[in-house]
Amino acid sequence: MVVGDFAHEKEVLIIGGGPGGYHAAIRAAQLGKEVTLVEKQALGGICLNNGCISSKVFAEAAKRMRDAHDFPSFGMTFESFTFDINELQKHKATVINSLTKGVQALLKKHNVEVIQGTATFLSDNQVGVENGDSFEKYEFEQAVIATGSSYVRPKGFTLTHERILDPTSIYEQTECPDHLIVCGSDYQAIEVASSFSAFGTKITFALDGPLPYDETINKELIRLFKKSKIKILKDAALKKVSPYEKHLEATFRLGDQEQTITASHIYLPDERVANTKALRLEVCGIEVMNEGLITITETTQTNQPHIFAVGDVTAHGSLAVEAIKQGKVAGERIGGKKSVWDPWARPNVGYSIRPIATTGLTEEEALNEGYDIHIGEFPLASNGYASIINKKEGLFKIISEKETDVILGCHLIGEGSVAFISQAVQALEMGARMEDLTYPYYPHPSLNEAWLEASEALTGMAIHRTSS
CATH class of the missing domain: 3.30.390.30 (FAD/NAD-linked reductase, C-terminal dimerisation domain)
Known part of the structure; x- marks a missing residue:
């Protein structure tokens, strides 16, 4: 690969096209800035392409399955009622494709230039973008880092197997598991247990900690789980997973005892790791925490005032709703407005039973x-x-x-x-x-x-x- 010294000059450079990145790009463009957005994969980020949109499509299907049980109360009956997960997968693909095209259209409408490739900082005002055999340099006045995060398996459970599922692969299934062990206690695990229970899957919910809500809500949620015949294991520490051709065995520590459960599949609550390693942030002097997360101010600025950071890549939450707010604030600060973000009244939603x-x-x-x-x-x-x-x-x-x-x-x-x-x-x-x-x-x-x-x-x- 031959790399020259010439650098394309850009006013505003956005690295990452997820919820935080594309909102920052459009808002800065609305305020008169010339914006370039670099994305190495698909626009929309993990949320749109293999995260919250996928889970909400499944949650909506589960809601409609539950609603079907109400039909007789309103005088409506059906001779048969079936569920085809493959048809649901087609609908999910249609929704994601439509939303992705929508993001593309919005960026085009606001004259945001989109460049495909992987960005790496070369200095505090220059990045290199690699795409296959191509490598181009871009010099910027202001930049926004919105590279998001990636899922990684919990420590000690790196084994890859078709029966061991994660927040992405669980929503790619073309057959409903017969018996699914759901590990975790966050909203994602709650949604998985709730949706697949409605589809007819037997669920064992192995809580590795307290549920994430106000205690009154937690108690009501546990009641609804039990009413839906979801088996609850509290304070369940997963020790071992042994997959076989037609089933798997999962061993848990429950207090001072161990219990091994046989099931068809298991869901593991992968951790999120900030996508900062490839950026080489040390080159531009941006300070990061031990986990690779970037610390930002209420204006979404890093310790380099002309470089902003938003969304999962920051040390301030991993929800799309926060990335969107931070992205708008970054775009508005770049556009000259005195905007700030505050997590105080951030809404948290989960689509459970x-x-x-x-x-x-x-x-x-x-x-x-x-x-x-x-x-x-x-x-x-x-x-x-x-x-x-x-x-x-x-x-x-x-x-x-x-x-x-x-x-x-x-x-x-x-x-x-x-x-x-x-x-x-x-x-x-x-x-x-x-x-x-x-x-x-x-x-x-x-x-x-x-x-x-x-x-x-x-x-x-x-x-x-x-x-x-």
């Missing part, structure tokens, strides 16, 4: 921070519209400070949770008080009234709550 959405402090966190709090809980079973649509499982929980009535956290599980969390995020961002939630009119009948009564329950004034 019933959807889960949370924001702000949990009850435990609020107490640990010294708050004297009110708790408002309202079960969907007491909501009239939930009875109409036969979606009575779940509850809404709101936490406020007693002295000021300021809302500190909102935790929802059940129908409508993902939609309502935006209202909760706005409440937290605006410093809303209980009266701000209880004063407005709410449509009747509707699930919205569950939100109202959870707010009224903060002071024991919910009308339709039958238990204290």
Whole structure:
């Protein structure tokens, strides 16, 4: 490979075309900047191509499977009902292809130049981009690092086998496992267990730690798992996996005992590693943590003020929603605006047996921070519209400070949770008080009234709550 000294001059260079990268690129372009984006694989990143979009397609299919059980209540019956995972895979591919083309079209609309290749820093204002036998140099005024992360197997479990699945391969299956052991306790493991349970797979859920939500939500989730005949193993430390031609055996440490379980497949919760090694960040003087993660300020700038970083590659979360926000902030700072990002009211959503959405402090966190709090809980079973649509499982929980009535956290599980969390995020961002939630009119009948009564329950004034 012959490399010359000539470098193409670019005003803004974005490295990585995932949610953080393409949002940064488009926002900077909207503000008048000339933007070039470098992506070594497919636009959209891990989320669009083999992450959250895939899992949500499966979660939606699982939801519709559960909804089918409600049909007789509404006078509808079917002689037969089948599920074909291969048809679901076709739908998933169609969705991903459509969304990828959408990102391409948006970048083109905003005149963002897209270059295919792998970027490596050559100095604090220059990168080299390799694509096959081609190598070009690009000099930039400002840059955004948005290279994301990659999945790696947990230590000690690097064995590759068709029966050992991970957050990517689980959603590439063309046959449903007969018996799937799901290891982990994060939202991804919860979604895997929930979706494949709905498809008819026998699930053993080996929790390697506490579930990630407010304790009230965790208890309701465990109840729903048991109702769905999902077997729960608590504090289960995986010690060994032995795959065979037609099954596998997994050995767990449960307290002071060991238990070996035979199943058809096992899902392992791979860890994420920041994609920074190939960048050679030391060349441009960017400081990284031991895990390869980049530390950023509230403006998404690194210790090199003209270089920004967003998304999984940073030390501040691995959710697409945060990457998108950080990407917009980076693009706006580059475009001259005084934007900042703050993770305080970031929403977290999970598509379990019933959807889960949370924001702000949990009850435990609020107490640990010294708050004297009110708790408002309202079960969907007491909501009239939930009875109409036969979606009575779940509850809404709101936490406020007693002295000021300021809302500190909102935790929802059940129908409508993902939609309502935006209202909760706005409440937290605006410093809303209980009266701000209880004063407005709410449509009747509707699930919205569950939100109202959870707010009224903060002071024991919910009308339709039958238990204290």
